[in-house]
Amino acid sequence: MSPNQPRVLLADDEADIRTNLAGLLTRSGFDVVVVEDGRAALDMFEAGGVDVAVLDVVMPEVDGREVVRRLRRTGTWTPVLLLTQVGESAERAMAIEEGADDYLNKPFDPHELVARLRALLRRASGGAPDLARARGVVSGRLRLDRAARRAYLDGVELALTPKASTLLDYLAVRPDELLTRERLLEAVWGWDNPVGTRAVDHRIAELRKALGDDSGKPTWIETVAGLGYRFVGDVSVER
Amino acid sequence: MRRAALPAALVAAGALGVIALWGQRDRRWYVEASPPLVVAIVGLVAAGLVLAQRWQRARTARRDQQQLRERDAHARAARTRLMARLDHELKNPVQAIRAGVANARSNPGDVDGDQALASIDEQARRLARLVADLRKLGELESAPIENDRVDPAEIVHEVAAATADLPDSDRREMRVLTPEIPWRVGEIVGDRDLIFLAVMNLVANAVKFSPPGATIEVRALEEDRHAVIEVADTGIGIPDDEIDLVWEELARGAAARAVPGSGIGLALVRTIVDRHGGSVFVRSRVGQGTVVRLRFPLAVV
Numbered sequence: 001m002s003p004n005q006p007r008v009l010l011a012d013d014e015a016d017i018r019t020n021l022a023g024l025l026t027r028s029g030f031d032v033v034v035v036e037d038g039r040a041a042l043d044m045f046e047a048g049g050v051d052v053a054v055l056d057v058v059m060p061e062v063d064g065r066e067v068v069r070r071l072r073r074t075g076t077w078t079p080v081l082l083l084t085q086v087g088e089s090a091e092r093a094m095a096i097e098e099g100a101d102d103y104l105n106k107p108f109d110p111h112e113l114v115a116r117l118r119a120l121l122r123r124a125s126g127g128a129p130d131l132a133r134a135r136g137v138v139s140g141r142l143r144l145d146r147a148a149r150r151a152y153l154d155g156v157e158l159a160l161t162p163k164a165s166t167l168l169d170y171l172a173v174r175p176d177e178l179l180t181r182e183r184l185l186e187a188v189w190g191w192d193n194p195v196g197t198r199a200v201d202h203r204i205a206e207l208r209k210a211l212g213d214d215s216g217k218p219t220w221i222e223t224v225a226g227l228g229y230r231f232v233g234d235v236s237v238e239r
Numbered sequence: 240m241r242r243a244a245l246p247a248a249l250v251a252a253g254a255l256g257v258i259a260l261w262g263q264r265d266r267r268w269y270v271e272a273s274p275p276l277v278v279a280i281v282g283l284v285a286a287g288l289v290l291a292q293r294w295q296r297a298r299t300a301r302r303d304q305q306q307l308r309e310r311d312a313h314a315r316a317a318r319t320r321l322m323a324r325l326d327h328e329l330k331n332p333v334q335a336i337r338a339g340v341a342n343a344r345s346n347p348g349d350v351d352g353d354q355a356l357a358s359i360d361e362q363a364r365r366l367a368r369l370v371a372d373l374r375k376l377g378e379l380e381s382a383p384i385e386n387d388r389v390d391p392a393e394i395v396h397e398v399a400a401a402t403a404d405l406p407d408s409d410r411r412e413m414r415v416l417t418p419e420i421p422w423r424v425g426e427i428v429g430d431r432d433l434i435f436l437a438v439m440n441l442v443a444n445a446v447k448f449s450p451p452g453a454t455i456e457v458r459a460l461e462e463d464r465h466a467v468i469e470v471a472d473t474g475i476g477i478p479d480d481e482i483d484l485v486w487e488e489l490a491r492g493a494a495a496r497a498v499p500g501s502g503i504g505l506a507l508v509r510t511i512v513d514r515h516g517g518s519v520f521v522r523s524r525v526g527q528g529t530v531v532r533l534r535f536p537l538a539v540v
Contacts, residue, residue: 145527161385
């Protein structure tokens with residue numbers, strides 16, 4: 001266990017999932033601690049040294065969601081990735097009050113979990129302001145009131161469809177991150193929504209029109225050819 | 240009760256008339272005593288009406304019950320078919336995974352073992368896709384849908400343009416028909432992305448189930464205060480005995496089994512149209528082609 005190996009806490013009540021994911025995470029350079037329920041997860045947090053956690057939502061006694069709530073209530077801001085339940089739209093799961101930092105829906109590609117954990121650790125160690133938990137953010141002439149899901153350009157509220165405003169929020173609090181169409185689709189439309197990635201392009205077009213953003217010389221939303229989109233504006237927490 | 244009062248009074252009057260007749264055998268008196276006879280006839284007719292009404296009511300009740308039983312039997316049969324298809328869709332990947340595991344155990348680390356792992360991975364993905372497809376259907380049935388104004392003509396033009404991305408579409412002739420005389424097709428209220436998805440699914444099916452050189456026509460028209468979107472093809476067609484099953488989950492016709500697909504597309508289309516208060520129809524002739532018709536209520540202007 002070298003000191004630069006980040007410690008990941010993995011909580012899932014299914015032994016086969018624990019064992020196999022732990023093996024993969026270990027080989028991917030993590031120091032892995034496994035527990036089988038939420039109470040044990042809380043104990044591990046108390047013991048300290050956890051850099052990032054993967055919690056299944058459905059666990060006996062204390063479920064994953066409750067673990068996150070208790071952690072945040074006691075001021076522990078360790079990044080948490082929740083493995084969510086069937087029938088939940090990502091939009092609801094990603095509500096900012098929830099307190100988790102990222103979400104995956106079973107069954108997921110195990111390598112995707114590794115990538116997401118690395119991204120969470122990068123974000124946590126970057127010392128960047130924590131946009132995902134901010135009530136409001138500003139990027140130049142654009143201001144987002146995240147709690148009310150409203151966007152203002154030069155102080156004038158933009159008329160956006162609900163999907164477009166959720167999409168803008170999701171992009172704006174992840175500046176400089178390449179977000180694939182698939183990722184945006186699952187985050188904003190939900191994992192189980194059948195519409196294709198074209199729906200994402202449609203809403204991006206709506207946003208650009210509302211913002212007057214030129215796709216050739218973007219102030220805010222950049223197209224990454226063949227992959228997805230990136231928010232290129234400087235973003236800061238609104239005071 | 241009130242409705243029964245008049246027939247009941249007439250029946251009583253008729254009965255009195257019959258009793259009066261019973262006592263008088265004299266023919267002349269019979270004719271002269273015509274008022275009671277008229278009363279008797281009216282009474283008999285009324286009694287007949289009452290009986291007919293009661294019989295009619297009993298028959299309707301029986302028919303309703305019969306319909307209910309038929310619908311029940313229909314739902315049970317559909318469920319049985321779905322379970323059989325699920326069994327089929329699940330058992331093959333699971334069987335392949337078990338075979339793969341046995342193979343990998345007996346050949347750890349060598350080429351056969353690697354191949355076994357690759358096939359286990361592929362089968363697990365196949366199961367994940369099935370789960371995802373079924374969840375999409377479930378989500379669609381319950382999740383709230385948007386209330387955009389959707390222009391059917393715009394949708395069909397956009398679908399036709401997007402067809403170029405489908406494999407093999409370059410060897411089909413695409414036509415778009417959106418009559419604008421004397422007016423453009425009216426708008427639908429609903430989820431633009433979902434309606435696009437429904438029409439796109441139909442066109443993808445038309446491409447899949449037609450030979451190179453076939454013609455596919457996408458139409459948006461107005462009819463009886465409804466917007467109609469049709470996708471027609473000169474493809475292989477659907478046999479009569481399969482046509483009622485095409486909208487069911489995981490349904491795959493005999494000819495479709497050779498073509499890759501999830502069997503979830505048309506069930507998805509049907510659910511999308513249902514959620515918009517519309518209806519679906521399909522007409523087909525084997526060897527000539529298929530027309531699928533989606534009918535949506537027009538937005539109130």
